[in-house]
Amino acid sequence: MDTLKKLFRRKITLVGAVVLGIVAIMAIFSPFLTPYNPYEMNMQDRLQSPNLSHFFGTDNFGRDIFSRVMYGAQLSLLSGFSSVVFASVFGVLLGILAGYFERLEGIIMRLVDVFMAFPPLLLALILMSIMGRGLLNVVMAVGVAYLTRIARVTFGLTLKIKEDPYIEAARAMGANNARILFKHVLPNLISPIIVQASFTFAFSLLQIAALDFLGLGLPPEIPSWGGMLNQGRTYITRAPWLLVFPGIFIVITVLSFNLLGDALRDELDPRFQEEVTA
Numbered sequence: 512m513d514t515l516k517k518l519f520r521r522k523i524t525l526v527g528a529v530v531l532g533i534v535a536i537m538a539i540f541s542p543f544l545t546p547y548n549p550y551e552m553n554m555q556d557r558l559q560s561p562n563l564s565h566f567f568g569t570d571n572f573g574r575d576i577f578s579r580v581m582y583g584a585q586l587s588l589l590s591g592f593s594s595v596v597f598a599s600v601f602g603v604l605l606g607i608l609a610g611y612f613e614r615l616e617g618i619i620m621r622l623v624d625v626f627m628a629f630p631p632l633l634l635a636l637i638l639m640s641i642m643g644r645g646l647l648n649v650v651m652a653v654g655v656a657y658l659t660r661i662a663r664v665t666f667g668l669t670l671k672i673k674e675d676p677y678i679e680a681a682r683a684m685g686a687n688n689a690r691i692l693f694k695h696v697l698p699n700l701i702s703p704i705i706v707q708a709s710f711t712f713a714f715s716l717l718q719i720a721a722l723d724f725l726g727l728g729l730p731p732e733i734p735s736w737g738g739m740l741n742q743g744r745t746y747i748t749r750a751p752w753l754l755v756f757p758g759i760f761i762v763i764t765v766l767s768f769n770l771l772g773d774a775l776r777d778e779l780d781p782r783f784q785e786e787v788t789a
Contacts, residue, residue, distance in 0.1 A: 523770055524770055524771060524773070524774040526767075526770070527766070527767035527768075527769075527770030527771050527774075528767070528771060530763055530764070530767040531764070531767045531768065531771065534584050534588070534760070534763075534764050534767075535588065537581045537584045537585075538581075538584040538585040538587075538588045538589070539585070541578075541581040541582050541584065541585050544581060545575075545577070545578035545581050545582065546575065546577065546578060547565075547574075547575035547577075547578045548578070549574060549575065549578040549579040549581075549582045549734045550574070550732070550734075551574065552572040552573050552574060553569075553572075553573035553574070554572070554573050555573065556569050556573040557569060557570070557571055557572060557573040558570070558571055558746065558749065558750045559573075560750070560752060561752055565577065567580060567752060567756045568750065568752040568753070568756075570739075570742065570743065570750075570753055571742070571745075571746060571750075571753075576739075576752065576753065576756055576757075577756075578734075579734040579739060580734075580736070580739070580756055580757055580760055582734040583734045583735050583736045583738075583739060583757060583760070584736075584760065584764075586646070586729065586733065586734065586735050587716055587719065587720070587735065587736055587761075587764070589646075590646060590649055590650055590653075590715075590719050591712055591715045591716045591719060592712070593650040593654075594649075594650050594653040594654045594657070594711075594715040594719070595654075595657075595708050595711050595712045595715055596654075597650055597651065597654030597655075597658070598653075598654040598655075598656075598657040598658040598660075598661055598708075598711055598715075599658075599661055599704060599707075599708050599711075601654070601658045601662075602657075602658035602659070602660070602661030602662040602665060603661060603662075603665050603697075603700065603704060605619050605623065605658070605662040605665075605666075606661065606662040606663065606664065606665025606666040606668075606669060607665055607666075607669050607692060607696060607697065607700075609623075609662070609666050609669075610665065610666040610667070610668070610669025610670045610673065611669055611673055611688070611691075611692060611696065612688075616666075619662075620662075620663075620666060623659045623662050623663060623666075626655070626656075626659045627659045627660075627663070629656075631653075631656040631657060631714065631718055632656075632718055632721055634652075634655065634656045635652040635653050635655075635656045635718055635722060636722070636725070636727060638651070638652035638655060638656075639652045639722060639727040639728070640727065644727065644728065644729065644730055645729075646729060649719055649722060649728050649729065652722070653715050653718045653719055653722075654715075656718065657711050657714060657715060657718075660707065660711065661704065661707055661708070661711065664703060664704075664707050665700060665704070668699075668700055668703060669696060669700070672695075672696050672699050672700070673696065677695065678691060678695055678696070681694075681695055705775060706772060706775045706776045709768060709771055709772035709775050710768075710769065710772045712768050712772075713764075713765045713768035713769050713772065716761065716764060716765050716768070717761070717765055719735075719737065720735075720736050720737030720740070720761050721737060722737065723735045723736070723737025723738040723740075723741065724737040724738070724740050724741045725741070726741060736757040736758075736760055736761050737757075737761075739753065739754075739757040740754055740757055740758060740761075743757075
């Protein structure tokens with residue numbers, strides 16, 4: 512409870528948490544809260560501006576933008592969370608192995624360096640071009656693009672932790688490598704990993720939206736914020752609401768995650784602030 516009070520003592524952080532809570536509620540309960548079927552077309556209502564019947568207006572197929580934005584929140588958060596889990600699991604595994612075992616450092620970290628030479632979006636585009644469209648492929652492509660950052664952070668912290676006196680004491684008492692890694696090293700990495708994951712979540716949402724906007728993410732018929740921007744760009748002067756509302760949700764969601772990540776960094780991981788933000 513004290514940690515939560517410290518976390519939300521800044522009003523801007525509380526605002527970010529409230530916004531994320533609203534977006535999460537929209538995502539979870541979208542099947543029950545949407546006034547219209549997000550896939551249903553009604554050509555008689557096409558390109559209506561925001562009104563009492565359609566709060567965010569309609570698109571060029573007469574589909575309700577408000578309903579599609581809510582369903583887009585579900586897919587965006589799901590794919591973003593899955594990408595973060597993928598990146599965290601494999602990034603932490605690679606970082607710990609490279610940091611603890613000197614023989615593996617050269618192989619793993621040079622491979623990480625090769626992937627880090629590519630901008631995340633470019634690397635995700637290359638992987639999506641190879642694997643093709645689909646939610647699972649998006650998760651894997653974005654996850655691979657960002658696991659290198661988590662691996663680099665984990666590697667640096669593992670190098671530091673393994674030299675601490677209590678690690679030497681554990682070795683002297685006969686603890687094997689697996690016990691040292693999972694009982695002594697990994698627990699001390701949880702806080703910086705959580706902080707890094709919060710920022711990775713924000714970046715992942717942007718990358719997923721970018722892939723959808725470029726037509727390499729989810730199929731166009733599936734509601735997604737980036738896909739809605741792609742479909743609405745043709746009507747930017749005639750029906751700007753097609754881009755404004757999904758764009759606003761992308762911005763406020765990413766901003767809220769960054770605000771929460773800043774607070775987590777300050778409260779959970781003050782010792783490794785420089786390493787995490789590098």
